Amino acid sequence: MTPDLMRAGADVRRHAEERAAAPQTGSSGGRVASYSRIVTPGQLDIAHGAILYLDDITVSFDGFKALNALSMSISAGELRCIIGPNGAGKTTMMDVITGKTRPDAGRCFFGSTIDLLRMRENEIASAGIGRKFQKPTVFEHLSVFENLELALKADRGVRASLFFRLSGAQLDKIGEMLVLIHLKDHAQRTAGMLSHGQKQWLEIGMLLMQNPRLLLLDEPVAGMTDEETERTAELFLSLEGSHSLVVVEHDMKFIHALTHGNPAKKVTVLHEGSVLAEGSLADVQADEKVVEVYLGR
């Protein structure tokens, strides 16, 4: 964190010095319009409080509108749960954010400056958005250790990986992650041999290795035992604040565990490609429209 702060400070100072040195002409003193912060391309800007901003996103497949003018914003450090019946557009929304699907219309920003619709999947991932798939997706023929090693934040270029050597600090990081995801005793096992729940954890571990700012988690506890689900909820709650999380889930018990009955924590209900309701879990569950959608009419 500190080097970043120092660099930002140096930038501010240089900017001020440049301004002072600029010829004083006109009433503005030679200054051009400024918004008081320096925009660094590719750098996440969350000064406005939002880390993810979806505006009027529409995606249609052969006339069927998977997303219909969806607008939503996620605050920095927030843990947002998203629920909705099948076909509500939850996965499509994640596809749009991660660059897998291009929307027909709308805007999608990461922070206030990074336009996600102009980027490819791998660039979005490098910018700091991690995604967990609905079906656990790990590298089945590599060991657990190697899975985490590939996810480790490092130069993604071809030449860099050809000559890559693990440093001691990186090894420590992998070791800590193995402890965190309870797979320390399985480090050398082939990932394909893990249980379903363990694969889910490994995938979450791989996400965290990338050091993302925003985590998109598509049904992260599917196929987990009750105990594993509980531990996952604990893990997510510990990440809240330092990371922003978007959790799509059907398991209401899990949503309960994540929101803890805290009315400040928002839950979003999607239906037919747009937001049906948003609010605390209790409010949302009391909402008549939501009850109708979930229980049928």
Next chain:
Amino acid sequence: MSAVLPLPALAPRRSMLLGMKGWLGVTIALAVVAVIVPIANLLVPAGSVFHLSDYAVQLVAKIMCYAMAALAMDLIWGYTGILSLGHGVFFALGGYAMGMYLMRQIGSDGQYRMPMPDFMVFLNWKEFPWHWALSNSFVAQMALVVLAPGLLAFVFGFFAFRSRIKGVYFSIITQAMTFAMMLLFFRNETGFGGNNGFTDFKRILGIPIATPSMRMTLFVITGCTLIGFYLMARAIVGSKFGRVLQAIRDAESRVMFTGYDPLRYKLAIWTLSAVMCGIAGALYVPQVGIINPSEMTPAASIEIAIWAAVGGRATLIGPIIGAFVVNGAKSVFTQHMPEYWLYVLGAMFIAVTLFLPGGVVGLARHPRVLALLGKSARKEDGASS
């Protein structure tokens, strides 16, 4: 937290390229191709049991070239999961680049006693086509051996991978590519000797090509190149780059969402694989003495994939063994019952696909076979090893 963990134990040991046994194997292989075969062929008298005939030397040399192509196929198919049915083109392009140089080396000793290659005289051409401009230079043609297949693979791969063409669709367009190239090389006006191709070579670097010592020199170079390629491939698959390739094979979307650009990785290994094939083809031509468009038939490319499958994919040593097994069988069968060879090849492929998904190497590593050999089976099947 990290201080109390026995972390070094978690990290896989990667200090050496190969284990002790591996290095022993490489040393033996090197000794065989560089010492034992030359002695057995050149110094041991023809009547002795230890004598190796010229025919056997040439056959092994030819198969070693095939083995290089199979090894290249393993990198792209076995490790990256991209089945190419067009590797024959890269092999042939390397061969043609070498063949052009060898044609110029014939000089005025051809049938027509003219300074131009016979097929050009026959076509009544007065001067060399543009792409023959550098054919008199050994260095330039050797550069072409690398550049021609490399460039074709790079351009083809760039568009195919950028359009995210995958799986069977990619295989089909590689097959179409090899067919199109074959038709192109069949034509007389493209300047590659038409359906006869290039043959009747006399010299290489001014030295007569058909002498025992020249043949042996080429054999040793081929053997050492194969061993070098094997070590290079081992180093690649043992690096993080190699693990990204396997990750692409297992879950390409996860690779993308982890921040890697699969296009670059696929393009790098695809181009490298094509260049390896080109070099194999260039070594093949002077030893076999002919290159013609039949090397570009779709079947020739499919055969490369069969060698890799029979030997065992994603093992590196497997495709080399596969090339020897299949081509060994081929030379036996085509001598005794040539009409049945294709049936045997097909049966071999089906048998391997159905019963031996891991190929010959997979069979040797099977727990029951290991038990039979009195070794303890490994705890877990590490397909990545």
